[in-house]
Amino acid sequence: MSGTTTAAARCRRETGAGANRWVVLVVLCVSLLLVALDATVLHVAVPAVTEDLNPGAIELLWIVDVYPLVCASLLILFGTLGDRIGRRRVLLLGYALFGVASGIAAFSGNAQLLIGARALLGIGGAMIMPATLSILREVFPDRRERALAIGIWSAVAAVGAAVGPLLGGFLLEHFWWGSVFLVNIPLMIVSLPVGRLLLPESRGNGEGPWDVAGALMAAAGLFGVVLGVKRLGGGEAPFSPFTLVPLLVGAVLMAAFVRRQRRRAHPLVDLRMFARPAFSTSVGCIVLAMLALVGLELIAAQYLQLVLGLSPLQTGLRLLPLTIAAMAAGLAGAKLLRRFGPRAMVSFGFCLTATAVVTLTAMGRNDNAGLLLFGFVLLGFGLETTLFGAYESMLSEAPQAQSGGAAAIGETSYQLGAGIGIALLGSVMNAAYAPGLSSVPGVPAADSAAAGHSLGEAYQVADRLGGASGGALRQAARDSFVHGLHVTLLVSAGLLLLGAVMALRLPRVMDCGTTAIPAPAKDAAGLPAPAAIPGPAAGVVGVPASTPDPAGIPGPRDAAGTAETRVSA
Secondary structure (H helix, E strand, O other): OOHHHHHHHHHHHHOOOOOOHHHHHHHHHHHHHHHHHHHHOOHHHHHHHHHHHOOOHHHHHHHHHHHHHHHHHHHHHHHHHHHHHOHHHHHHHHHHHHHHHHHHHHOOOOHHHHHHHHHHHHHHHHHHHHHHHHHHHHHOOOHHHHHHHHHHHHHHHHHHHHHHHHHHHHHHHHOOOOHHHHOHHHHHHHHHHHHHHHOOOEOOOOOOOOOHHHHHHHHHHHHHHHHHHHHHHOOOOOOOHHHHHHHHHHHHHHHHHHHHHHHOOOOOOOHHHHHOHHHHHHHHHHHHHHHHHHHHHHHHHHHHHHHOOOOHHHHHHHHHHHHHHHHHHHHHHHHHHHHHHHHHHHHHHHHHHHHHHHHHHHOOOOOOHHHHHHHHHHHHHHHHHHHHHHHHHHHHHOOHHHHHHHHHHHHHHHHHHHHHHHHHHHHHHHHHHHHHHOOOOOOOHHHHHHHOOOHHHHHHHHHHHOHHHHHHHHHHHHHHHHHHHHHHHHHHHHHHHHHHHHHHHOOOOOOOOOOOOOOOOEOOOOOEOOOOOOOOOOOOOOOOOOOOOOOOOOOHHHHHOOOOOEOOO
16 A cells, blocks of 8 residues: 555544545445435426426426525535534535435425425535535545546436436336435435544634635625526526626625635635636636536437427437446546546547537437437547546645635536526527527417527427418427527537637646645744655645654644644544
8 A cells, every 4th residue: 555545544543534435435425426316306306396386487497496506606605614614514414404405395385395495405415515525635635546536426426417317207107206305315314324433524724713704705696696697598688687686796796705815814715726727727627618518418408309309218318328428437537637637638528528519410300319329428428528637636736725615616616617508508599599480481470489489489389370380380490499509519619629728728747746845944043944755644635734753843734834634533
């Protein structure tokens, strides 16, 4: 076993967490799986919820959107809180809240209670998500092992997102809609004691008070920005007060938050991390990858169902190769990163994904299963390669004391990129789709305008009109949708190529050496203190903060005042 691993194992024994780090990874992956499942499991249950609770249109929108909205808004708050009071503690509190909220959601008798329960689930998810990544960094101090762990972590996330609708469909066939939430409870009941026994506890350096006002400012600002972006993605007018006001208020609060953090001696989030090219570029790559692809995935699902006429189950099966390819990329990511380095890996991922997107422009009105399979496999592998390299570089570049905040920034970037992508690519799709329906023979102008909103609405109008005019409208709508899909794919490919260029700022090689040691302290005569020779544990995250040598000279971390605070389990 390497010196790095030996040092990390010694530290875990000293903190009372003697579990093997791979067992810890399993616990963290189960945590992530639950959060990822809950983000998508409700989608197939929406018709059953609508039939049972009879929510209004706005209430139904909030039932679906309040979970990701609240979760994205609170990631920074709970990520930095974990750095302050203990990352495991926040994770376990998230477990408990997630389990309680799942029970409330399962037995909700009205839409208002279900919305509140989904909001509580979002709070629990925001406590769990950044904690899993920050603890993962804690128990894997060796970057090569950590890269493998992140690959497994990201593969589990892909599985959760894909399995959610399938699990929801299975449960709905045998039980009522509340069962999609009840599945969380036994897993949380098991995770709480197992996490308490096996997960190590750690904190940041704890200097200065926790910036409560800044945390609330960030949460409110992100809530406004994400809400406005989601409304844009839902097709709302950009200058509608219900869209514009949240965006403006959120942007002002986020600008004030940044200004506040720059002025504080002990900021909630150390914005100096963004001055590091690897960190800022990784965050930008995450945003751009999600911006280019999430909206595209939604459009692809519409294409499969509305143009090709596939059932929801058939659509899920067609998209399954994308998930399997993403899992394979996650598992192979560690080897690829060591072999090619962050710069080549992320750039290659972007280029591969752009190639897949351009390939999919060959899709037409007729089904081509082979083309779709090839395109989706390339898409999944390229996307996961990009995100894996970006996440690993971002997490490795961030200071250990700020790992919770760094993980929260990464997850927030993911959520914002996804929301902006839905809004941007949705707008591109609508701009390319609607003109083709403006002058369909025999269709009144009002019906043409209604059909221009979406392909599903065009089919409804065509069914109402019937006859030759209805058939002509259906044909024109299908052709216009395929044209809009091609335009959207090309725009997405352009964004991906821009990401490939951006990734050139990442490091060329994966640095698997020890963590850089700050400048040595000086003795009373103003001369540098004797430097410690890096042994098996020197300068590696996971080593006890204070390890004096036999002569009584402080170790390099103590001399620089950057010790990582350890907490007994």
